[in-house]
Amino acid sequence: MSKVEKNKKQKENSLYDAAYDLFTTKGINDTAISEIVKKAGVAKGTFYLYFKDKYDILDKIILNKSSQVLSEAIIETKNKNFTEFEKELLYFINYIIEFFKKDKLMLKLIYKNLSWGIFKKAYRDYEEIQEIYLMFERGYENTSLPKEDIEKILFIIMELTGSICYSSIILNEPANIDEMKPILFDTIKKII
Amino acid sequence: MSKVEKNKKQKENSLYDAAYDLFTTKGINDTAISEIVKKAGVAKGTFYLYFKDKYDILDKIILNKSSQVLSEAIIETKNKNFTEFEKELLYFINYIIEFFKKDKLMLKLIYKNLSWGIFKKAYRDYEEIQEIYLMFERGYENTSLPKEDIEKILFIIMELTGSICYSSIILNEPANIDEMKPILFDTIKKII
Amino acid sequence: MSKVEKNKKQKENSLYDAAYDLFTTKGINDTAISEIVKKAGVAKGTFYLYFKDKYDILDKIILNKSSQVLSEAIIETKNKNFTEFEKELLYFINYIIEFFKKDKLMLKLIYKNLSWGIFKKAYRDYEEIQEIYLMFERGYENTSLPKEDIEKILFIIMELTGSICYSSIILNEPANIDEMKPILFDTIKKII
Amino acid sequence: MSKVEKNKKQKENSLYDAAYDLFTTKGINDTAISEIVKKAGVAKGTFYLYFKDKYDILDKIILNKSSQVLSEAIIETKNKNFTEFEKELLYFINYIIEFFKKDKLMLKLIYKNLSWGIFKKAYRDYEEIQEIYLMFERGYENTSLPKEDIEKILFIIMELTGSICYSSIILNEPANIDEMKPILFDTIKKII
DNA sequence: TATGAATGAGAATTCATTCAT
DNA sequence: GATGAATGAATTCTCATTCAT
Known part of the structure; x- marks a missing residue:
C-alpha cells in the first residue's frame, strides 16, 4: 500500500470512528457532519470524498x-x-x-x-x-x-x-x- | 361540548391527521412542522398550543x-x-x-x-x-x-x-x- | 393597508432595493443572498418568505x-x-x-x-x-x-x-x- | 509536432470539447471545473495548466x-x-x-x-x-x-x-x- | 508535465420557535 | 385562543484551488 493509499485509509477510518462515537452518544439526528469532521480532524470536503451523506x-x-x-x-x-x-x-x-x-x-x-x-x-x-x-x-x-x-x-x-x-x-x-x-x-x- | 371546545378538538384532529399522513408518506425526518400545519389548515403557532414538538x-x-x-x-x-x-x-x-x-x-x-x-x-x-x-x-x-x-x-x-x-x-x-x-x-x- | 401589510411591503422593498444595488455594482454571480439580506437589514429567512431564490x-x-x-x-x-x-x-x-x-x-x-x-x-x-x-x-x-x-x-x-x-x-x-x-x-x- | 506536444494538444482539446458540451447543455453557471475534467478524462490540476479559470x-x-x-x-x-x-x-x-x-x-x-x-x-x-x-x-x-x-x-x-x-x-x-x-x-x- | 486527495471558505436553504397583533 | 411574519442559528453541500507525489 502506497503512502497516499495509507493516508486515504487513515482519513476514512478517522471518519468512521468519529461518526460511530457521535452516533452512539448523541444519536443520529443530533449529529451534524460538521461535528464528525471536526472530531475526525479532517476538512469538511473530505467527508464528501468518501461518503454521500450522513446516512x-x-x-x-x-x-x-x-x-x-x-x-x-x-x-x-x-x-x-x-x-x-x-x-x-x-x-x-x-x-x-x-x-x-x-x-x-x-x-x-x-x-x-x-x-x-x-x-x-x-x-x-x-x-x-x-x-x-x-x-x-x-x-x-x-x-x-x-x-x-x-x-x-x-x-x-x-x-x-x-x-x-x-x-x-x-x-x-x-x-x-x-x-x-x-x-x-x-x-x-x-x-x- | 361547547362550540369552542368542538372547534379546538377539530383543530387538534386536523393536526393529528395531517401529521399521520405526512409521517407515513414522507417519513418523520422529512416532515416539517410547517408542512403539518399547512396540510391541517391551521396557523403555525396553533401547533404549539397542542403539542410540544414533532416528537x-x-x-x-x-x-x-x-x-x-x-x-x-x-x-x-x-x-x-x-x-x-x-x-x-x-x-x-x-x-x-x-x-x-x-x-x-x-x-x-x-x-x-x-x-x-x-x-x-x-x-x-x-x-x-x-x-x-x-x-x-x-x-x-x-x-x-x-x-x-x-x-x-x-x-x-x-x-x-x-x-x-x-x-x-x-x-x-x-x-x-x-x-x-x-x-x-x-x-x-x-x-x- | 394594515400595519402588518405595510411592514411586509417595506421589507419586500428593502430586499428589492438591496438586491438591485448589489446586482448592478457587483454583478449577479458575485452577489450572495446573505449580502442582500444584510444590506436590506432583514433576516436571512425573510428573503425566502418573498422570493424563491436569487433568480x-x-x-x-x-x-x-x-x-x-x-x-x-x-x-x-x-x-x-x-x-x-x-x-x-x-x-x-x-x-x-x-x-x-x-x-x-x-x-x-x-x-x-x-x-x-x-x-x-x-x-x-x-x-x-x-x-x-x-x-x-x-x-x-x-x-x-x-x-x-x-x-x-x-x-x-x-x-x-x-x-x-x-x-x-x-x-x-x-x-x-x-x-x-x-x-x-x-x-x-x-x-x- | 513531437509526441509530447501532440499529447498536450490532445488534452487541451479534450478540455475544450468537454467544456463546450457542458456549457451548452447545463449552462455556464451550473458547470463545475470538476465536471469538465471528469468528462475530459484528465486530472483536476491539468485544467489549471491550460486555463486560468472557467471564464x-x-x-x-x-x-x-x-x-x-x-x-x-x-x-x-x-x-x-x-x-x-x-x-x-x-x-x-x-x-x-x-x-x-x-x-x-x-x-x-x-x-x-x-x-x-x-x-x-x-x-x-x-x-x-x-x-x-x-x-x-x-x-x-x-x-x-x-x-x-x-x-x-x-x-x-x-x-x-x-x-x-x-x-x-x-x-x-x-x-x-x-x-x-x-x-x-x-x-x-x-x-x- | 500530470495527478487527484485534501482543503475550508462560503453559498444556499431550512425550520423550530417566538411574539405582536 | 389563533395567527403567521419574522427570526437567525444551524446544517448541508459545493467547488475553486493548492500541492505533495
Whole structure:
C-alpha cells in the first residue's frame, strides 16, 4: 500500500470512528457532519470524498459493526467444537447477548437499523457470516426440511434475539436481560 | 361540548391527521412542522398550543394507532368465542398480520417506534388492551406459570410478530408474509 | 393597508432595493443572498418568505425596472403630442437612450436579461406599455400591414435599440453612443 | 509536432470539447471545473495548466466557435461569386441563420457572450473574418461613405441578426425564425 | 508535465420557535 | 385562543484551488 493509499485509509477510518462515537452518544439526528469532521480532524470536503451523506456512512457503519459482532460470535462458537446443535446455537446466541450487555450503545445503534438485507450483504464481505448458516444446515441435516425453511428459522431466531436484546437491555422491558434469558432460551429450544 | 371546545378538538384532529399522513408518506425526518400545519389548515403557532414538538405529536399518534389496531384485533377475536387458547391466539395474531398487509404505511410508522412502554401506557387508556393479557392468563390458568412469565411470553410473541411483519411485509425478507406465516404460526404454537 | 401589510411591503422593498444595488455594482454571480439580506437589514429567512431564490428576485427586478423605463419614456412622448409618427418614435427611442446614458448600471443589468417575453408580461401589469404598441398602430393605420407585422417591426426596432445601447454605452463599441445615434436613427427611419 | 506536444494538444482539446458540451447543455453557471475534467478524462490540476479559470476557457470557446461560424459563412458566400452586394449579404446572413437553426445550443451559448470586442479579436486570428468587412467595403465602394460608417452599418446588421436569431430561434418570440426572416431581410435591404 | 486527495471558505436553504397583533 | 411574519442559528453541500507525489 502506497503512502497516499495509507493516508486515504487513515482519513476514512478517522471518519468512521468519529461518526460511530457521535452516533452512539448523541444519536443520529443530533449529529451534524460538521461535528464528525471536526472530531475526525479532517476538512469538511473530505467527508464528501468518501461518503454521500450522513446516512451513507451510517449504513456502512451498521454493516461493519454488525458483521464484526456476528463474526466474533461464530468464530468463538466454532472454537468450542460443540457436538450438539442446540448447545452450539445457545452458546452463539448467548455470546451475542453478552456482547451487547457490554456494549449497549452499539446495540442501540445497530438494532433499529439492522435488517436481513444487511445480513445478506455481510455474506459477501465476511465469509465467517456464512458459517452461521452452515451451523444451522448441519443442525437440520437429518431432517427433510428444505433449505428455504432452514433459512426462515434462522431468520426468526435472529430477529427474536435482536428484539429481546433491544427491549430488555436498552429499555429493561418487560424485564432485564438476565430475567429474559431463560425464557428466551426456552423459546429457542422449542423452535428448533 | 361547547362550540369552542368542538372547534379546538377539530383543530387538534386536523393536526393529528395531517401529521399521520405526512409521517407515513414522507417519513418523520422529512416532515416539517410547517408542512403539518399547512396540510391541517391551521396557523403555525396553533401547533404549539397542542403539542410540544414533532416528537410529541408522533408519540401520541403511535400510541393511538397501535392501540386502535390491537383493540380492533382483540375485540374481533373475543367476538368469535374461541374455546381453545391456541386457536384464539393465532386468530388474534392473524388479524394483526392481515391488518398490516392492508396498511403497510402504518406498519412502517408504528414498528420502528413501538415499544413495550407504549404498550403499557395503552393499558391505562384503552381497556380492551387489557383483554389481550387476560386472554393469555386464561390460556395458562391450569399451569403453575407465574404472572411475570406469562407476561414475558406474551411479550416475546408480540415482538416476534412485529419483527416478522416488518421484515416480510415491508422488506419482503427473507420471504413474503404469506410464506412466513406457516412457519411463524408453527413457532408460536411451539412457544405456548 | 394594515400595519402588518405595510411592514411586509417595506421589507419586500428593502430586499428589492438591496438586491438591485448589489446586482448592478457587483454583478449577479458575485452577489450572495446573505449580502442582500444584510444590506436590506432583514433576516436571512425573510428573503425566502418573498422570493424563491436569487433568480426569482432578479426576474422581478428586471420586469419592474424595464417597465419603469418604458413607461416613463412613452408617457413623456405622449405629453409632447407629436403629429408625425416618425418624430414621435425617434423622440421615444431617444428618451430611452438618454435614460440609459445616465444609468449605465441599469442598462447593463437589464439588457442581457430582457426579452420579448418580459415585455409581454409588462403588458398586463403596466398599461402604459400598451401605449407603445398603440403608437405603432397609429403610425401604420393607413397601411394594409397586418397586426402581426406591426408587432414584428416594433420588436425589431426595440431589439436594435437595445443592442446598440448596450454595445455603445457599455462597451463603446464600435463607437460611443453619440456617434452611433445618427446612424441608428437613420436606420430606424428606413425601417418604418 | 513531437509526441509530447501532440499529447498536450490532445488534452487541451479534450478540455475544450468537454467544456463546450457542458456549457451548452447545463449552462455556464451550473458547470463545475470538476465536471469538465471528469468528462475530459484528465486530472483536476491539468485544467489549471491550460486555463486560468472557467471564464478563461469560456472566452476561448466563444471566440473559436463564433469565428468558425462566421468563417464558414463568408467562405460559402464567396464561393457563390455574387455580383450584387444585396444578394451576397442576404446569402451570408441566411447562411448564419440556417446554421443556428440547426445548432440552437451553440447559438444560446454564443449570443449572450458575444461582443464586438470578440469579433475584433477574431480579425487577427482568422483572416476570413476580414473578408466580411471587405464584402461591405466593396458594397459601398461607389459611395462616399467613410470607413467608420461602413463598419457601423456592418455592426448594426450583425447585432440585429444576432438579436433576431436569439429571440426567434431560442424563445420563438415574437414569432419563429421562418416568420421573422422575410421582415428581417426586408429591414436589412432598407438599411444598406 | 500530470495527478487527484485534501482543503475550508462560503453559498444556499431550512425550520423550530417566538411574539405582536 | 389563533395567527403567521419574522427570526437567525444551524446544517448541508459545493467547488475553486493548492500541492505533495
